Amino acid sequence: MPRAKANGLELEYEAFGDPAHPPIVLVMGLGAQMVTWETGFCELLAEHGFHVVRFDNRDCGLSTWLDELGTPDPADLGQAEAPYSLSDLADDVVGLFDALGFAKAHVAGTSMGGMIVQRLALDHPDRLLSLTSIMSTTGDPAVGRTSPAALATLTQPPARSREAAIEQSIANYRTTGSPGYPESEEYLRHKATRAYDRAVHPAGTMRQLMAILTAADRTEGLREVRLPAVVVHGDADQMIDVTGGKATAAAIADAELVILPGMGHDLPEPLWPELVAAIVRATEREAG
Template identity: 80%
Template structure:
């Protein structure tokens, strides 16, 4: 796959559809590689007349690792006594850098989980570069909303695996814990997904630095109130990683945002829900 030089980094990316169509950029979440946006999902969006781009965020997948920044002090950052190696605004700048590298004056953006936070920050920092905004299973940074269940939190805080097989089994267990109870994935798919992710790239220290960026970036609520951008917010009512209150708060903060709450959806993108999620993305784009 190609790489783009963006914001001083190399970002691995992939595209779907006709480059002559309006661009739509997908931003994935914490520690999640671009292949978490399944090819079929990307192709479905492209079939609605978009040029779809997915990419690996900094410090994950096959994009540039920033190991020279060291391990973050998450406890110190949470207590306000230490700084993060970088912030969500830096990931937003990476995304704009990708726009520039690919020749996009403006683009539609879709973010999931931490990616939703990144595209919110992107809209705040670079409003003139966006055509529409879709925030999926994300939150505003307000600590009173979007809580994580104890079981989901445990998947984030366990020690790194020592072997490939242990890492794959941990991932499968995490997917089972955070996935959609109304649309459970098969064991075969979860093993495929976990194996694909491990064998493509495994970089837990990058995930920690991304987590530090989330913790250190604060509450975006007031800045979101100033947005004037076609927006849709999608969230599952059964999300244990980021409670649906995070999605409701996001939609309440952004003027005229459409809120789509999907029964039985957790913290993933089940294939049976792709038409509904893509439909929401298309509705936001059609308002631009």
């Protein structure tokens, strides 16, 4: 896969569709590699006439790891100073735009990726054509809360072996995935194995988590956003409660809110057509 030099880092990325078509950059969530945007999903979006780019955030997958910044102690989460911010992660995306020659692009992000997309709208509105925020929140601590079971998946100690890490990942998927669209054991094992064998990096995930937990509430800033926007959330999300999506849509002028019954904190294949349709609608909306 190619790498782009962006914001002083190297970002691993992959593109789908015709480069002459309008670009859509997909931003993944906490500790999640770009392959979590499944190939079939990216191809489906490309079929709608877009040049689709997925990439690994800093400190994840095959992009630059920043281990020299140290590994946060879980006991300090949200209290110690973060080694970098969501704005830094948003700047990485703009650096990717520059490396790929995108003056402007549509963006869609899930979870932390949704937070990054929101930050892009605040910090770099002139570089965006539209935004889609999926299973994310505004940073207001009163909304988008995490259930105790889901929180435990974030703070558990890293597994000490490949086999243990795969089993841990499967258990985590069972906790936070979509109850209305349960995945097979075979698929979950494939997904967990693929992620582990491609690049496992728990320290980077902890640094990303620090960026989330120390981020300011974006609500008031989002009220000033005048970009076409669609907000998507599942009503069964244990990682970020659906109130996070509702608050995001309420903050952005004229944003469309899509609530998907039975969807948790993942992107189940049966919902791909609805998710892609939501992203496409964002690209077709008029600015607020």
